Amino acid sequence: MAEKKPGFFGRLFGKKDDPATDKAEEVAPEVVEDAPAIDAEAPIDEPIDAPVDQKSIVTEPEELTIVPEPEVSDVPPSQAAPASPAPPPVPTDVGVEEAPIVNAAADAEPPEPEPEPEPEPEPEPKKNWFQRLTSGLKKSSDQLTDNIAAVFTKKKLDDETLEQLEDVLIQADLGIDTAVEITERLAKDRFDKEISVDEIRQVLRDEVAKVLEPVAQPLMLDGGHSPHVILMVGVNGSGKTTTIGKLTAKLTAEGKKVVLAAGDTFRAAAVEQLQVWGERSNVEVITRPTGADASGLAFDAVTEAKAQGADVLIIDTAGRLQNRDELMAELEKIIRVIKKIDETAPHTTLLTLDATTGQNALNQVEIFGKRANVSGLVMTKLDGTARGGILVAIAKKYKLPVHFIGVGESIGDLEPFAAQDFAEAIAGASDVT
Numbered sequence: 411m412a413e414k415k416p417g418f419f420g421r422l423f424g425k426k427d428d429p430a431t432d433k434a435e436e437v438a439p440e441v442v443e444d445a446p447a448i449d450a451e452a453p454i455d456e457p458i459d460a461p462v463d464q465k466s467i468v469t470e471p472e473e474l475t476i477v478p479e480p481e482v483s484d485v486p487p488s489q490a491a492p493a494s495p496a497p498p499p500v501p502t503d504v505g506v507e508e509a510p511i512v513n514a515a516a517d518a519e520p521p522e523p524e525p526e527p528e529p530e531p532e533p534e535p536k537k538n539w540f541q542r543l544t545s546g547l548k549k550s551s552d553q554l555t556d557n558i559a560a561v562f563t564k565k566k567l568d569d570e571t572l573e574q575l576e577d578v579l580i581q582a583d584l585g586i587d588t589a590v591e592i593t594e595r596l597a598k599d600r601f602d603k604e605i606s607v608d609e610i611r612q613v614l615r616d617e618v619a620k621v622l623e624p625v626a627q628p629l630m631l632d633g634g635h636s637p638h639v640i641l642m643v644g645v646n647g648s649g650k651t652t653t654i655g656k657l658t659a660k661l662t663a664e665g666k667k668v669v670l671a672a673g674d675t676f677r678a679a680a681v682e683q684l685q686v687w688g689e690r691s692n693v694e695v696i697t698r699p700t701g702a703d704a705s706g707l708a709f710d711a712v713t714e715a716k717a718q719g720a721d722v723l724i725i726d727t728a729g730r731l732q733n734r735d736e737l738m739a740e741l742e743k744i745i746r747v748i749k750k751i752d753e754t755a756p757h758t759t760l761l762t763l764d765a766t767t768g769q770n771a772l773n774q775v776e777i778f779g780k781r782a783n784v785s786g787l788v789m790t791k792l793d794g795t796a797r798g799g800i801l802v803a804i805a806k807k808y809k810l811p812v813h814f815i816g817v818g819e820s821i822g823d824l825e826p827f828a829a830q831d832f833a834e835a836i837a838g839a840s841d842v843t
């Protein structure tokens with residue numbers, strides 16, 4: 411398992427001890443007043459499963475990246491806390507004289523014994539990051555290995571099995587190039603020989619790791635910029651805002667002063683969602699009323715974050731489909747406007763990709779890459795998808811750095827991308843050498 415690399419932000423910025431402070435009052439008052447009240451129905455509430463203990467973020471940054479928030483509970487609230495037994499019914503139609511208390515007690519049936527309280531279920535042992543990654547990618551790896559096993563009924567590697575194996579790998583979204591490389595390597599080394607599924611998984615793991623290693627790069631924050639501007643882009647629902655929330659928690663835990671900008675000015679709920687994440691890390695969220703110009707907000711946010719001496723400004727943007735030309739043009743405008751203040755900004759443009767979208771993610775990288783000059787990727791929702799292989803195809807084709815992957819909705823479910831861990835998890839090969 412590759413070594414975890416928390417602390418790279420610290421190394422880049424040096425040990426500037428500037429814990430984020432509550433800047434909520436500094437948001438322009440008229441903006442706060444204009445902001446609509448939080449809608450209890452809004453989907454933003456779903457991932458917010460427990461308030462974050464801010465002290466633990468600041469004082470125990472190492473823990474933050476590893477220990478997840480409690481999972482969103484499937485247990486309905488009624489079961490989570492057993493209700494106290496109902497009080498005995500009070501007779502209302504019996505007068506005091508007609509119902510002598512002593513006799514009533516003597517005649518009464520012996521009281522039912524108190525039901526034994528249900529034993530508390532054993533708390534699930536906390537999974538480490540690699541275990542969560544492996545269980546997140548289980549669907550992908552199970553499907554892959556089942557299909558490989560189905561191909562290798564004959565045990566001998568011949569042309570037919572190689573061809574079938576290639577199909578299986580392509581169906582797993584790994585991409586044609588990687589599929590061909592894997593089968594070619596097998597053909598070269600093992601043609602006409604007996605081979606087991608484990609041996610194939612081993613080759614699969616090694617080849618996937620080879621593709622991913624060059625792109626597994628930590629997010630580098632350039633301490634020379636104040637602030638380092640991160641622009642978050644991607645299609646609707648790909649996980650931009652959630653990733654910003656998780657990333658902010660990491661950065662503030664390292665003592666960085668972070669400011670957020672709610673660039674999705676189309677949807678009040680999107681602004682509120684970012685505000686909730688901002689509160690969790692106790693950072694300021696710059697907002698404008700719904701319908702305001704997103705590039706104007708970006709301009710103000712860079713100006714404001716600069717004035718505050720923030721280390722990092724993260725600008726959220728509205729989700730947009732890559733084939734909507736006018737929306738992509740709006741994104742280009744946001745970037746142009748940011749450059750008016752700092753021509754080197756945005757210093758990082760992160761494209762969030764939803765792993766469950768499969769092949770369409772390739773097209774997203776292509777178009778966002780060209781129009782927004784994407785500098786790095788975050789792949790979200792790798793938990794529970796059978797399509798995790800797409801990251802391999804993207805890495806092979808575009809060679810863009812992959813900084814983080816998300817395997818859940820909670821604050822701790824974002825980790826720097828580690829090629830070897832991913833390769834092992836997707837090949838289901840942690841048990842083969």
Ligand SMILES: Nc1nc2c(ncn2[C@@H]2O[C@H](COP(=O)(O)OP(=O)(O)OP(=O)(O)O)[C@@H](O)[C@H]2O)c(=O)[nH]1
Nearest residue numbers: 646647648649650651652729790791816817818819
């Ligand atoms: N399972 C899982 N869900 C995630 C992950 N990341 C985000 N989500 C969920 O995906 C949904 C969409 O996430 P958002 O962060 O709102 O996505 P967005 O890109 O900001 O969405 P728009 O503002 O509509 O463009 C939310 O329900 C998140 O909780 C992840 O890694 N795993």
